Amino acid sequence: MLFSTKQYDMIPASQALPGRPTPIPTADTHFLSGRPLKAPVPEGMEAVILGMGCFWGVERLFWPLDGVWLSMVGYGSGHTPNPTYQEVCSGRTGHNELVRLIHDPRVISYEALLKIFWENHDPTQGMRQGNDRGTQYRSGLYTTTPAQQAAALASREAYQSRLSAAGFGPITTEILPAPEFYFAEGYHQQYLAKNPNGYCGIAGTGVSCPAGLSA
Template identity: 70%
Template sequence: MLNALFGKKATMPTADEALPGRAEAIPTADTHFISGRPLKSPVPEGMEEAMFGMGCFWGVERKFWQLDGTWLTMVGYSGGSTPNPTYHETCTGRTGQNEVVRVIYDPKVISYEDLLKVFWEGHDPTQGNRQGNDVGTQYRSGIYTYSDRQTEAAEESREVYAQRLKAAGYGPITTEIVPASPFYFAEDYHQQYLAKNPGGYCGVGGTGVSCPIGLKA
């Protein structure tokens, strides 16, 4: 039904169908609106990175910047074929890119499993290429991993949470778990959008089903 209503917006384009994009990065903010830290700084020694797609990235980023142990957050596009896409291009459904949040965190303060808990509980991972009223491949649920350990933890948590969701009457999880592909920064106004616009729209909501932090049910 969704494909009939929304056409290619809910269907992943092939590499040949994708928009060409551009070689140069699109302009974005220099610093984080809340912390003032440089958005494009290298990952500090002792810290790690994670990347998630769980619907409109405005609300998703807020969930992660509020966590103790988060050093930096940024929104952008990843998981598709079009290099350095704009927001408008991503919204056409012809880039394959997902709206994502990249998180730099201190594992001595917050674990990757803690981030996975926020991910699973912060949206509905059973909706396919949509999240609530937001429809399109750019709103799909995804975990983009930077190590084998992250992949293992993500896959094991998906198995555990799938059992919890099934018991609550939800359908199968549609979340993709794949190695992280290039991250392309979103435009300036998207970065920390809900800090700049506290009353802004945020179409991200969870199922109400809790997820255990550990890897065992």
């Protein structure tokens, strides 16, 4: 997780590790809520998938929020099926470290989650976040509905104007339809609840994101 020197270029599918046909073991339940990690999305709720650096700290950022019903960490937006953490760290899977949230939009909107996303990492750094370097730390929004896709694109444009005014460069965040989500190993799930003094490498730019992002 810390200070490794992984490649900055995405590996082509032809050179990716082969992976495996079955999922790797993970935790059965959320360490804090006890809810099944693989529970179906309840009626009226939505899944949100995002990447903004080390998934330990990103998950902790979101799980306390009112309206976030469930959180989990995993891998996606790469080539290798059912990868392990070691394989993702090698830079030879193309995957990103992701957090998947189940939220109730009647309590916390997707736009509110986007504001937290943009303000709590630096989306201009490309294949890194701070000292965490490599393709698995890239910024990404992976949308599960057309409305999420439209809101994510609008929010990127709105936040870019704020960042540019503050002297930052172009946003490098990839915004794509949600890929298959591969659960990370059990010890990664809610890692910072189990290890409160553990490493968290995410940090924002200090630039506020405008409200009404999907308008």
